Amino acid sequence: MVFNKKMTVIGMLAILVLAGIAASAPPKPTYKNLKVLPKNITHDELDKVMDEWKAALGVRCNYCHSPRKDDPKKMDFASDDKPEKDIARKMYQMTARINKKYFHYKQGDTTAIAPLSCVTCHHGKEHPDNVSVKK
Numbered sequence: 001m002v003f004n005k006k007m008t009v010i011g012m013l014a015i016l017v018l019a020g021i022a023a024s025a026p027p028k029p030t031y032k033n034l035k036v037l038p039k040n041i042t043h044d045e046l047d048k049v050m051d052e053w054k055a056a057l058g059v060r061c062n063y064c065h066s067p068r069k070d071d072p073k074k075m076d077f078a079s080d081d082k083p084e085k086d087i088a089r090k091m092y093q094m095t096a097r098i099n100k101k102y103f104h105y106k107q108g109d110t111t112a113i114a115p116l117s118c119v120t121c122h123h124g125k126e127h128p129d130n131v132s133v134k135k
């Protein structure tokens with residue numbers, strides 16, 4: 001009897017401890033395939049970045065993202081099938097490096113505006129103009 005009660009109490013405690021661990025564990029990241037953006041980025045923040053890139057290049061989401069294989073009417077945002085997506089990652093890193101090295105701006109600093117961003121070069125175009133090689 002006593003033994004059983006003890007086991008029940010220990011069992012209850014174990015459940016409480018486990019529940020505590022589960023509750024304090026960091027939330028599961030929302031996104032599956034982030035390599036350059038912060039893994040814990042919120043939904044709103046990611047949306048803002050994507051809208052910025054879209055506008056800076058004058059494109060739509062499907063310029064970098066490919067459709068789902070099983071349902072081509074929907075997008076597979078985690079897929080890396082389109083090379084433009086990986087180019088965008090490299091562009092993001094390049095932009096961050098230039099900002100840091102030449103403008104002493106730290107990526108993600110919300111107290112200042114980044115000196116250089118995609119739109120600085122792209123001006124709403126996929127390919128920035130290079131006037132000197134145009135006839």
Ligand code: HEC
Pocket residue numbers: 030031032033034035036037038046050051053054057059060061062063064065077078084085086088089
């Ligand atoms: C210029 C290219 C580009 C455009 C345009 C773009 N994205 Fe992205 N998107 C990316 C890249 C690059 C990543 C991955 C970032 C990383 O690796 O950290 C990404 C990641 C995402 C993810 C996270 C997917 C996951 O689970 O990993 C979502 C959701 C997403 N984009 C939605 C959108 C939406 C919606 C639009 C249109 C409003 C859009 N994107 C436009 C380049 C782009």
Ligand code: HEC
Pocket residue numbers: 053057084085087088091092093095116117118119120121122126127128
């Ligand atoms: C310092 C100027 C500069 C900045 C800043 C910049 N880009 Fe670019 N980007 C270029 C140039 C120049 C090209 C064209 C390269 C070429 O012709 O091969 C290019 C090409 C691209 C392409 C490929 C276009 C294609 O048709 O193949 C993507 C995608 C892209 N940039 C996304 C971005 C994103 C997203 C950002 C911001 C995170 C960004 N770029 C910031 C200069 C810049």
